[in-house]
Amino acid sequence: MKKRKLNIAVTGLNAIDSPGPGVSVIRALREAASFDVNIIGLSYESLEPGIYMHDIVDRTYSIPYPVAGTDTLLARMEYIHGKEQLDVIIPNFDAELYPFIKLEAKLRTMGIHMFLPTMHQFEERHKVNLNDFGKKYNISVPKSKVIYDLNTVHSLPSEFSFPMIVKGKFYDASIAYSIEQVKSYFNKISAKWGLPIIIQEFIHGTEFNVTGLGDGKGNTIAAVPMRKQYITDKGKAWGGISISDEKMLDMTRKFLKNTKWRGGFELELMKNKDGELYLLEINPRLPAWIYLAVGVGQNIPEALVNLAMGEKVKPFATYDVGKMFIRYAWDMIVDREEFEQISVYGEL
Amino acid sequence: MKLQKNVAVSEAGLLFNPVTGESFSVNPIGVEVLNLIRADKSPEQISNAILEKYSTDQVTFEQDYNDFVSILEHHNLLDRHEETKA
Numbered sequence: 001m002k003k004r005k006l007n008i009a010v011t012g013l014n015a016i017d018s019p020g021p022g023v024s025v026i027r028a029l030r031e032a033a034s035f036d037v038n039i040i041g042l043s044y045e046s047l048e049p050g051i052y053m054h055d056i057v058d059r060t061y062s063i064p065y066p067v068a069g070t071d072t073l074l075a076r077m078e079y080i081h082g083k084e085q086l087d088v089i090i091p092n093f094d095a096e097l098y099p100f101i102k103l104e105a106k107l108r109t110m111g112i113h114m115f116l117p118t119m120h121q122f123e124e125r126h127k128v129n130l131n132d133f134g135k136k137y138n139i140s141v142p143k144s145k146v147i148y149d150l151n152t153v154h155s156l157p158s159e160f161s162f163p164m165i166v167k168g169k170f171y172d173a174s175i176a177y178s179i180e181q182v183k184s185y186f187n188k189i190s191a192k193w194g195l196p197i198i199i200q201e202f203i204h205g206t207e208f209n210v211t212g213l214g215d216g217k218g219n220t221i222a223a224v225p226m227r228k229q230y231i232t233d234k235g236k237a238w239g240g241i242s243i244s245d246e247k248m249l250d251m252t253r254k255f256l257k258n259t260k261w262r263g264g265f266e267l268e269l270m271k272n273k274d275g276e277l278y279l280l281e282i283n284p285r286l287p288a289w290i291y292l293a294v295g296v297g298q299n300i301p302e303a304l305v306n307l308a309m310g311e312k313v314k315p316f317a318t319y320d321v322g323k324m325f326i327r328y329a330w331d332m333i334v335d336r337e338e339f340e341q342i343s344v345y346g347e348l
Numbered sequence: 349m350k351l352q353k354n355v356a357v358s359e360a361g362l363l364f365n366p367v368t369g370e371s372f373s374v375n376p377i378g379v380e381v382l383n384l385i386r387a388d389k390s391p392e393q394i395s396n397a398i399l400e401k402y403s404t405d406q407v408t409f410e411q412d413y414n415d416f417v418s419i420l421e422h423h424n425l426l427d428r429h430e431e432t433k434a
Contacts, residue, residue, distance in 0.1 A: 206368070208369075226369070227368065227369025227370075229369070240369075241369045241371075242369075243366055243367060243369040244354070244366045245367045271368075321366045322356070322364055322366055
């Protein structure tokens with residue numbers, strides 16, 4: 001039987017050392033059993049490698065940065081939709097989720113589907129609100145404090161011991177061992193991602209991640225925990241292995257049940273030497289290592305698309321434990337004309 | 349004494365803990381000892397099996413065995429609560 005073909009737009013084509021999830025998400029979609037795909041890449045920069053991976057992305061259009069506002073984004077999406085008849089969009093960056101969530105209803109009237117967290121879920125899980133989130137849902141989180149002013153840094157040692165984590169509101173985190181380092185990271189991270197900055201208690205232990213999918217009704221459609229085996233100097237997993245930790249899966253199910261989370265997610269967890277789990281962060285989108293989930297038997301991007309299209313999706317019951325992913329870098333040779341095409345015309 | 353449930357030991361000597369994702373490599377005699385532990389053999393039975401097969405003395409084996417077991421314990425690979433049947 002011939003499978004239906006869906007036109008799916010995907011962001012996060014920056015398969016770099018701190019990679020966006022786009023290329024992994026597309027690989028998953030191309031392996032989907034329930035549909036065929038025509039992939040439309042959405043890019044912010046002309047050097048995002050996915051733009052030039054023609055066996056991964058069929059066509060790419062540049063889109064405006066979130067700072068340009070939702071009207072500008074909507075106008076661009078209307079243009080792209082006019083050319084490509086999009087069925088689904090999968091946004092893969094934290095920073096772009098806000099405008100896409102705001103546009104979800106409008107895009108649906110155009111026939112474009114997404115499966116995103118609600119604005120309330122998106123805001124509530126924000127790292128700025130992690131303390132309250134932990135209290136509300138009875139989940140252990142490290143103590144954290146939001147700061148807007150460099151002058152308040154001097155009072156931190158009365159509340160936190162060193163080392164402490166200095167985090168940006170969207171991305172970036174550094175371990176600070178002195179007030180001088182806190183100040184330096186405050187300036188560096190706020191210059192890139194803006195304010196506020198989050199100061200977080202440092203939990204000694206081993207880092208784990210769980211990716212999964214919630215159906216928006218409290219049910220767990222998918223969940224795969226992973227231990228990072230090889231971590232880059234930016235803290236990104238360059239290699240990892242699927243594990244079977246019931247405590248992590250329980251925490252994930254509890255998170256999904258209590259929040260009625262809608263969409264893909266990644267939980268960043270720390271396990272201390274006593275085996276206690278702390279939730280460090282909730283990323284409201286699929287992670288760059290999502291292809292491991294496909295490799296162990298849970299094609300989460302495929303399930304997400306089917307949910308977005310309003311179909312019933314059966315929860316995944318199992319996955320393979322002990323499967324690894326190992327990332328690699330690959331140099332592509334690209335004609336200058338292609339670079340010109342995306343840079344000048346915003347389409348390739 | 350038992351290995352933690354689900355800990356996998358390959359013939360090549362790779363030990364994988366699926367709960368933590370940690371893996372360790374052990375030498376061929378380590379694999380033999382692990383297989384004897386998995387077969388619920390007592391320390392005395394393990395000692396006898398190894399002494400029968402290799403030219404070493406009991407004191408040396410016991411020292412090495414205790415070191416090995418403490419490393420397994422350090423990495424939470426043993427379940428001390430399980431009683432040895434043998």
